[in-house]
Structures are given as C-alpha cells and as structure tokens.
Amino acid sequence: MTRLSREDSRSITQEKLRTAALQEFARWGFGGAAIDKITESAGFSRGAFYANYKSKEDILIDVLKAYNSREIQEWRQFLAMPEDLETILEYMRGSFARYLGQADWGMFVIEAQLHAKRNRDFAAKYRGYLNEVNESVRLMLSALYSRAGVAEPPNFGELAVLLRALVVGLSLDVGDDSGLSNAPDQLMYFLKTILHQA
C-alpha cells in the first residue's frame, strides 16, 4: 500500500479545492463565494485553503489557469492536424456542447471577467488568459474559412470576439427556462451563416 508523497498529496488537495472553487465561484460569484464553503465542499477545513493559496483571488487565478490551459491545449492539438470542413464544424459543435453543458465552467468565466472589471490588478492577469482564448478561437475560425475555401471577411478580426460574446451570452441562460435547449445547434447556425455569407 503506497502512501502518497507530499507533492502528490498537495496536488490532489489543490485539485479538489480548484474543483470546489470553480463551482462555488460559478454559483455565487467571486464576491459571494465563501472560502469556508469551498473548503468544506472539498472536504477540508478552513486552514487547508490558506496552506495552499494566498488568498481568494489566488485560487481564482489558479482555476483560470488550470482550466484555460486544458481547454486551449485541446484546441491547439486538434488544430495541429489537417482536417476537413465537416470535421472542424463537428469538433466545434462538440466543444460548444461540452462548454455549455458544464454550466459551471461558463459561469466561472463570466465571474472571472466580472472580477476583472472591478479589480485593476486582477484585470491585468486576466487579460493574458483572455488573449489566449481569443487567439485560439481566431485560429479555429481561420481553419474553418480555409477549409471551406472561403475568403476571410473584412471583419474577420472581430469575429472571434463576436463568437466568444455569443457563447458567453448563452452561458448566462443555461439552466434557465429562457435559455435555448439547443444552443450548440444555434451556434452552428451562426457559424454556417457567416461562412456562406462570404
């Protein structure tokens, strides 16, 4: 029976805390999330949190970093392989579906953005993550146009922001009756529309 090394144990604790924090931030917002709730839901006591993170914002950044890199790495890996139009569209559909299906992740991103709007210092750090995401989306869109054999439209530079805004806006509706039951379909509608438009 091998016991966990110190480092592994720490990693596991942090992963649990991150998971709990993501959920708590998503549900109650950065300000509304209580560290006690986070640690409790992760199965630890208050002190464990501060043994691993310097502050509430510290774990916000850690969650952002962990999930962002996970997400982006996946997109990059996919983009590294030459795929045809259908595959790309299918992949994006899957990504949207997963993203919107995990209500917490979408709401977490919104809360991070809100915190950035209210906090200059955090905004600077947040910007970095945001840029990475936008760049990924841009690359994906570029692949899309290229495989479709369609010229990129004049406002191509803004399309990534537009698409992200759309996804973010839809995340806010997830879980509501007011939301779309088939949001990924609608996003695909949007993508196909802009492709044909050109």
Added chain:
Amino acid sequence: MTRLSREDSRSITQEKLRTAALQEFARWGFGGAAIDKITESAGFSRGAFYANYKSKEDILIDVLKAYNSREIQEWRQFLAMPEDLETILEYMRGSFARYLGQADWGMFVIEAQLHAKRNRDFAAKYRGYLNEVNESVRLMLSALYSRAGVAEPPNFGELAVLLRALVVGLSLDVGDDSGLSNAPDQLMYFLKTILHQA
C-alpha cells in the same frame, strides 16, 4: 411657489435612488453593492432607503421595472409605425449603440440575471421582465424579415434569444480593451447575415 406633493417628493427620491442603484449594481454586482453607497450617491442617508424600499432586492426589482418598461415602450412605439427595412435597421443600430454606450445599463441587466440564477424567488419575478424583452426583440425581428421580404427561418423562435445573448456577451466586454470598438457594427453584421442567409 408650489410645494411638491408628498407623492411627487417621494417619487423624486425614488428616481434618485434608482439611478444610484442602477449604477452601483452595474459596477459592483447585486451582492457587492452597498446600500450605504447607493443612498450616499443619491444624496440621502440610510433611512431614506428603507423609507422607500423594503430591501435591497426590492429596489433591484424597481429599477428593473422602471428601465424595462421605458425600453420596451419605446420599441413598441417604433414598431407601431410601418417603416421600411433601412429605417428598422437604422433604429436597431441606434438602440444597440445606446445600450452598449451606457455600460451601466448592460451590466445592470447581467447582474439582475445573475441574481435570478441565485435566487429562486427573484427568478420568478425576473422571468416576467425577460419574457417581455424577448417578445419585443421577436417582434422587431419579425418586422425586419417582413420588410425584407424574406421568409422567417425555421429557427426564428430562437433568434431573439441568440440576439439577446450576443448583446449581453458584448456588454461584458464594454470598457475592456479586449472588447470591440465597433460593437454596433458587428451586431448589424450579425443581423444582415441572418437576413441574407434565408
């Protein structure tokens, strides 16, 4: 020198409080907004607030109601007049520009929606306002298709939600460097695209 009637004086106080509350909610969120800041910024003291509203949520609802009805009434008035395609598009462009230009209003709506996600009781009340807005957007879109002489697409019912999501998503970027400098243009792009697509 006519004195203000008691009712008028009350409604002036409330209007000031609403304006201050809208701003504070937009900037700091429902949870993060302090009643003291609201009253202070409105030029009153704590007591005035509770003389006019039962609770923090109470004024949230009042602001929502006041601004929502203002906004919707305007759209309805415009829609009552038969206009041509260009005029409608121009009007929508102006609406978006105004909406996104007043960062506070966009953020306020988001915060209201967030509060609804976190609070069952409020959600029920919020739903009503949301439905009215969506209905208005749907009517406007309907007018658009009709004047364009284009048949409404099969997913027409979802387009209003999609459009609102886009506007909400863009609001979140307002004020950021990451945002679009010409968000209204991009929204028009979106509208024209879905029109031509059909």
Added chain:
Amino acid sequence: MTRLSREDSRSITQEKLRTAALQEFARWGFGGAAIDKITESAGFSRGAFYANYKSKEDILIDVLKAYNSREIQEWRQFLAMPEDLETILEYMRGSFARYLGQADWGMFVIEAQLHAKRNRDFAAKYRGYLNEVNESVRLMLSALYSRAGVAEPPNFGELAVLLRALVVGLSLDVGDDSGLSNAPDQLMYFLKTILHQA
C-alpha cells in the same frame, strides 16, 4: 423625562467605548485587545464600535487624545498659578500617585508607545502627544528649579525624558510584587536628589 439628543447619546457611547478600550489596551496590549471584548465590556454590540470608530487604531488615537488633553490641561492649570516649592512637590507627588494608582492609564501609555514603535503611520500621530507631555513635564520641572532658587543643570533638557522614563518604567512594575510599594515616594526622592545636586 428628557431623552438624550442624538449627539449626547453618541458622546456617551464613545466615552463608554473609550473607557473600555483604555482598559482592554492596558491589559492585553493593542494587538491583544479584542474589539468584541471592548464593546461587550462597554455594553454594546460589535457594530456599535464601527459606527463610532473607523478601526481599532482609530479608538487608540481617540483615547490617547482624550486622556492626554485631560492630563495636560490639569498640569497647565496648576502651572498658571504661582506656587511655592512645597506645593509644587506636593502636587507632583499627587500626580504620580494618581497616575501609578490607575494601573490602566500607565499601561495604556506604554502600549501606545509600543504600537508607535511598530507602526510608522501611527508613530507620526503619537509623536504629537508625546511632545505635548514632555513639554508639560519640562515646564513643571522648570517651575520646580525656579521656585527652589536653583539653577537648571546643563542636562536640564534631558531631565524631562529621564523623569518620564522613570515613571514609565515604574508603571510596568505596578501590580507586581516586584514593584515598589511606595513608588511615588521614590519619585520624590529622585526629584529632590536632582534638585539638591544642582
């Protein structure tokens, strides 16, 4: 039955809080004193404290100011009247006795000084009070030498500091078995010694 005016009521609350704070600071030190204990001992709840003071340091300053001015004013009043040597010595003896008899006051001063040593911002404010006290002591000593018909020694400027150090040092012993039972007598011994020396 006249009720208290707002202002009076506030004054009374603050006086109670000051009294409690003086005691708590004296007993447990600035860092060790708990605001909860202060308010409780003053007969209020936590919130009342922050309705009257901005922070723990804020009330430290207020106590310092209140007691300092009380003390100094008394010395100044006494010094305004031309007295003979015996009366002055007797007055100083009484002052010392009162000061050392109220263990809290002496310890409070020490705690204020300790806090000043650890806190730059507070140190600046504290300096002002300290200077006033030293100036008072200097005036009293000056009167002493003058009435005694004795020339002030070359190190007269330092005597006030020396005397204050002695009082402070003795305060630290008050309440201990190790302390002097007749500290005021010893202080008089010190005074007479430096007088005769010259």
Added chain:
Amino acid sequence: MTRLSREDSRSITQEKLRTAALQEFARWGFGGAAIDKITESAGFSRGAFYANYKSKEDILIDVLKAYNSREIQEWRQFLAMPEDLETILEYMRGSFARYLGQADWGMFVIEAQLHAKRNRDFAAKYRGYLNEVNESVRLMLSALYSRAGVAEPPNFGELAVLLRALVVGLSLDVGDDSGLSNAPDQLMYFLKTILHQA
C-alpha cells in the same frame, strides 16, 4: 571530519531559534510574534520549532533564561574582583550602553514583563529571573556605595528597582527621535547624583 553529536546539533538549532525569537519578540511582542517568522528567520521550518520547544511560551522562557544568565554571570564575575569607584562606574556605563545599544534585548525584557502581567503561570517563572536581576543590581549598587565610602541611604532597598525602572523606561525610547541620544550619560548622572546626595 567530525559530525556534530546529536546534542550539539540540537543546541545549535536552539541557539539559532533563540536569536530569532529574541528579535521577533522584541519587535512584535510576544503575542504579535509569529512562530513561522521565527523559524523562517532562523532558517528552519515550522516543525523544527516544535521539535525543540513545546510552545511559544516555552521558547520565551528559554530565551529569558539564556540571556539572563549570560548577563548576570558577567556582572557577578566583575563583582568578584575588588575594583575602585571609577572602574565600577565605568563598567556600569558600559553595561548600560551595551544594553541600550542592543534595542532588541531591552524590548525583549519589556515584552517578557508584559507577558508576565497577562499570564499568571508565566509570571511565577518570570519572577525568578527578575529577582536575580534585581539582586545583581543591588550588589553592584552596594559595591558602588562601599567603594565611594558613602553610607547606603535609607531607601537603598528600593534603589535597584528604581534604577531598573529607569533603564527599562529608557529602552522604550530607543530608536525614537524622542529618546535621549546620550542615555548612558544620563544614567551616570543619576548614579552620581544619588551617590553625592548621600
């Protein structure tokens, strides 16, 4: 290459911890000193502390014991040799200068005394150290009077307490602009004064 015996290694660790603790206690007080800071500044981790001391108070006692015995032993050694008046005065001057020059040591003693005032159990242990010091001072004063050929005054028993109070009071000013720049000189003035007085 001789390895350190377990005991030597232990005592080196403890000496480092004591040095760090003395400084931390002096600067931030017993309550304000953080064990983490002590161990970190000594180059160890938390665990090393508790491997060597049972509690924070435990190291306070150890520091007190170590430094006290060092100080007292020195005085005793000096007193063992018959010296003339000038030499004794010079020695005392040097002692004062060293004591006041090492701000930490003076402040540490004050903090120990404060802790004793707040803690019955510790007070009992502290008393022992205090008595030793007072006894040393008394012996030194006795030597002084004896070498000066002057009879001890009636309050001789209290002079040690008086002198210690003076030194302690002056320590509190060390580092302040308010303090005496030539405190040892002033202490000598005091000593000479009481000698001549008699």
Added chain:
DNA sequence: CATGAATGAGCCTTCATTCAT
C-alpha cells in the same frame, strides 16, 4: 419622510499547534 445609532450575522485571513512523513 428622513436621520443615523445600534445590531449581529457573516466573511477573509492569521496563526499556534498537531501529526503523518
């Protein structure tokens, strides 16, 4: 109606201490 003093729940954070490694 409006004022502002007081309440008290709740939250972030620190830190002495324990204990498995």
Added chain:
DNA sequence: TATGAATGAAGGCTCATTCAT
C-alpha cells in the same frame, strides 16, 4: 530531528436591516 500539510479557534471588519428620534 526536521518537514510541511492540515486543523480550527479567534479576530478585524463589512453590511443589510431595525428602530428611536
């Protein structure tokens, strides 16, 4: 012996809300 992860009590401070004036 030393490490550092985890515990949990405690404390400063904020803020929605109540209520006497």
